[in-house]
Amino acid sequence: MSNDWRAARVSEVRSLIMAAEPGIIEEVKWRKPSNPDGVPTFSLDGLVCTVETYKDKIKVTFAKGASLPDPATLFNASLDAGTRRAIDVKEGDSLDADAFTGLISAAVAVNRE
Template structure:
């Protein structure tokens, strides 16, 4: 039986994206995905906009896009999140979103990243209760 993209779960599609990249971008996306799951064991993976991995819990947490020179994680409500480690380094001009561009060989501040994910989930849950 042939599996079509439509019959695969979002998690399987994300697995496929990581594998298909086959380079540092796949490794980075996989590592960030693991950190998201560590920060929020209840996270739900979705696949939107013709191939963008999305992580959600009571609303969108972030998207994971891969480009030639960066892996970009865009936090849907990033402008409202505390970022004491100053991880956000992209999409800083908007009123809502903020992004982190990870480049080849870059170290990830895992604890600060997980704190950002947890803050995004807390913000989503605080908004969904109202």
């Protein structure tokens, strides 16, 4: 398995995040020797989500995911967490772009409450 699919999915997810809400800011945080590239974080009026790359998946973690409506049931990880929720995307998984951008918009709305 190559890194290519993960890089392509991160690029796709990044594009969806940036297109979902004007004004979203991407920063890289938490650089360390075991992860020199750091973690892309996306914020607008507070943290919206992070995107992490693992060997077998990319993980999009929503900072306030437990507060968000998820009618398309995209959240499939961290379901027992008190505040966060995450979406694990594995090679070959489809991601509903409309539902995903809806989650981004909902996350921004919660940040603005």
